[in-house]
Amino acid sequence: MLVREKRCGGRGGFGILAGMVSSRILGALAALLLVPVAACGTGPSEEDVARSFVNAVAAGDAVGAANLTDAPGPARQLIEDTRRNLSPAAVCGTVREVVEDAQGVPTAKYDLSWDFGSGRVWAYPAELRLVEQEQGWKVHWAPAVLHPRLGAAHSLAFREQRPDPGPVLDRDGRQVMGPEQLITVSLNPAEAGDVRGVAAALAGALRSIDPQITQQSIVDGVGRTPPGRPYAVVTLRRGDYERVKSQIYDLPGVRFPAQTRLVTAERGYGSQVLAGVARVIDQQVAANAGWRVVALDAAGNETAELHSVAAKPVAPTTVTLSDATQRAAEQAVDPVPQAAMLVAIQPSTGELLAVAQNAPADAQGPVALSGRYPPGSTFKTVTATAALEGGAVTVDTPVQCPGRKTFDGRVLPNDHEFDLGTVPLHTAFAQSCNTTFAQLAVDLPAQALTDAGRRLGIGVDFEMPGATTITGTAPPADSVVQRVENGIGQGTILASPFGMALVTASVARGQLPVPTLIRGMQTRADATPQPPSPRTLDQLRTMMREVVTGGTATALAGSGDVRGKTGTAQFGDGTHSHGWFVGYRGDVAFAVLVTDAGSSGPAVEVARRFLAGS
Numbered sequence: 001m002l003v004r005e006k007r008c009g010g011r012g013g014f015g016i017l018a019g020m021v022s023s024r025i026l027g028a029l030a031a032l033l034l035v036p037v038a039a040c041g042t043g044p045s046e047e048d049v050a051r052s053f054v055n056a057v058a059a060g061d062a063v064g065a066a067n068l069t070d071a072p073g074p075a076r077q078l079i080e081d082t083r084r085n086l087s088p089a090a091v092c093g094t095v096r097e098v099v100e101d102a103q104g105v106p107t108a109k110y111d112l113s114w115d116f117g118s119g120r121v122w123a124y125p126a127e128l129r130l131v132e133q134e135q136g137w138k139v140h141w142a143p144a145v146l147h148p149r150l151g152a153a154h155s156l157a158f159r160e161q162r163p164d165p166g167p168v169l170d171r172d173g174r175q176v177m178g179p180e181q182l183i184t185v186s187l188n189p190a191e192a193g194d195v196r197g198v199a200a201a202l203a204g205a206l207r208s209i210d211p212q213i214t215q216q217s218i219v220d221g222v223g224r225t226p227p228g229r230p231y232a233v234v235t236l237r238r239g240d241y242e243r244v245k246s247q248i249y250d251l252p253g254v255r256f257p258a259q260t261r262l263v264t265a266e267r268g269y270g271s272q273v274l275a276g277v278a279r280v281i282d283q284q285v286a287a288n289a290g291w292r293v294v295a296l297d298a299a300g301n302e303t304a305e306l307h308s309v310a311a312k313p314v315a316p317t318t319v320t321l322s323d324a325t326q327r328a329a330e331q332a333v334d335p336v337p338q339a340a341m342l343v344a345i346q347p348s349t350g351e352l353l354a355v356a357q358n359a360p361a362d363a364q365g366p367v368a369l370s371g372r373y374p375p376g377s378t379f380k381t382v383t384a385t386a387a388l389e390g391g392a393v394t395v396d397t398p399v400q401c402p403g404r405k406t407f408d409g410r411v412l413p414n415d416h417e418f419d420l421g422t423v424p425l426h427t428a429f430a431q432s433c434n435t436t437f438a439q440l441a442v443d444l445p446a447q448a449l450t451d452a453g454r455r456l457g458i459g460v461d462f463e464m465p466g467a468t469t470i471t472g473t474a475p476p477a478d479s480v481v482q483r484v485e486n487g488i489g490q491g492t493i494l495a496s497p498f499g500m501a502l503v504t505a506s507v508a509r510g511q512l513p514v515p516t517l518i519r520g521m522q523t524r525a526d527a528t529p530q531p532p533s534p535r536t537l538d539q540l541r542t543m544m545r546e547v548v549t550g551g552t553a554t555a556l557a558g559s560g561d562v563r564g565k566t567g568t569a570q571f572g573d574g575t576h577s578h579g580w581f582v583g584y585r586g587d588v589a590f591a592v593l594v595t596d597a598g599s600s601g602p603a604v605e606v607a608r609r610f611l612a613g614s
Contacts, residue, residue, distance in 0.1 A: 049130060054095050070138040071141035075139075086158045091113065096109045108130065122307045147306065153298040157295075161291060164179045166317060167316050170322055172322065177278065179262055182259060183241040187231050187233055188230040188253045196219060198252060198254065199215045202248055203215045204247075205244045208243075209240050213233065276466045292308040294306060328612075328613030331613055332356070336602060339363075339594075340603075342607075343590060355368050371496050376577070378495075379567070380565060381507065384425075384539075387425075390444060395424065398423070401436045410484055413434065415568070426546055429547070430547045447476045454527065458499050459471060459472065460526065469496070471498065507563075510537055547565055551566075556608055565583065567579070578597060579602050579603040581600060
């Protein structure tokens with residue numbers, strides 16, 4: 001009887017489980033495999049051959065395993081097919097014993113274990129018979145050597161059974177996404193023949209659904225796809241597919257694989273934020289997937305189920321978004337011709353309430369959450385925080401607001417060079433006086449704006465399940481001119497709408513909230529900065545209210561107790577400007593960005609529509 005030995009082979013080779021075999025035995029085995037003739041002149045024993053065969057199967061060495069059989073060709077083919085069809089992460093083989101059967105034929109009893117990853121393991125006992133030939137002992141080949149239920153012309157295959165994803169509910173229990181069968185229109189150029197002709201027919205049929213699909217875009221997509229793989233032209237909802245099915249179904253080389261995925265009831269609704277939520281749920285679906293191992297006949301039909309694990313249902317997912325707030329945000333940004341976006345956060349909890357982008361913004365990706373833009377005068381909230389925390393000023397401190405001022409050779413004007421003379425700080429803030437806040441920044445330490453920004457969220461990195469976010473950057477300034485630029489949200493200062501929404505949420509709450517998107521999943525932050533003092537926060541809130549009641553955002557005076565800050569941020573060659581408004585009302589903090597708007601007016605108007613609808 002052979003001493004039990006277990007060998008495991010992964011995709012890249014095989015190894016011996018730690019502690020199972022001594023180094024002395026391992027060395028002897030290696031010598032045996034390399035020199036198959038023993039000192040006494042006889043070949044390897046039936047035990048040695050059985051063990052070598054199982055080891056080769058576990059290692060994925062189809063040639064080596066097949067050469068140990070009495071039918072190398074068929075053995076190699078089935079072992080290779082099995083490895084390819086099952087695609088295991090690792091295979092382990094254990095020879096338990098070699099005994100003679102009732103007819104005196106040596107028979108090895110062994111165990112095979114196929115590891116498919118993620119805890120999916122299929123293990124079973126098997127046996128093989130050995131025959132002695134002129135060359136020595138060989139494994140008598142039959143498909144049943146790999147599995148007892150395999151017959152002639154049979155093979156093994158792995159089947160995954162994914163459960164349908166559960167619906168996505170908003171904070172109030174309203175469904176915002178649900179499972180739906182989607183059909184992918186794919187084109188296999190090897191089967192299409194006239195690729196350009198098929199592409200033209202596809203483009204003509206699909207143009208009503210997606211005008212960006214053209215004959216050339218399809219041809220280009222086919223050209224970028226690796227040889228032998230079909231090009232996915234578009235994925236359609238069932239209703240859209242049925243509209244064009246009669247025009248595309250019989251086109252050569254066109255196929256229509258279907259899968260169940262999460263979709264919103266309305267196309268484009270919350271697309272940039274809910275796409276990330278769907279990816280998280282895809283991971284849950286994969287973790288809950290069932291799987292089967294089946295036997296196939298030569299035609300690929302299933303003849304037997306050899307192992308199965310049932311799929312587990314995926315529970316509904318609740319997100320922090322508010323359907324009402326999301327719709328108000330989308331209705332506010334949709335009419336804007338330029339790229340426009342809005343992020344809303346609940347200060348008391350940090351929960352995201354809405355992430356909305358219009359079509360021009362969607363074309364750039366999830367920029368509301370991770371885009372980086374100069375925040376312009378909205379960053380004066382951070383500059384004011386740094387100055388107030390430093391103790392050199394209060395909201396009532398008289399400050400100069402000339403129409404233009406020179407800093408180390410850099411001439412800085414106010415908007416249209418308005419000149420307020422000497423006014424209290426709160427007035428300079430409400431009227432967005434560049435020269436005042438540039439001077440405040442110059443008088444502060446180089447690190448002051450960086451520290452104040454982190455206290456309000458700029459520069460803090462979050463790992464939030466369901467979304468990739470960037471708050472922004474506020475690096476220390478190493479020159480007077482740099483402090484001037486940074487003090488008014490230009491220079492090296494960059495922020496996303498998400499980051500600026502966190503700034504206003506921090507002012508409203510009194511400390512930086514940790515943002516979340518999916519209930520039950522925690523966000524990790526790389527820092528927990530100390531909040532500004534209560535005195536500083538009270539003064540900030542007073543100044544932000546004056547922006548609305550008597551400053552640059554009086555268009556919001558009829559929208560309730562709104563507190564905020566406008567911003568116009570130059571970019572590029574300085575002849576174009578983004579428009580911002582950031583603020584909060586009650587327990588809703590938000591940031592609006594309209595790119596290339598020329599002024600803050602369009603952003604203020606978006607904020608007005610949002611507040612009216614929420």
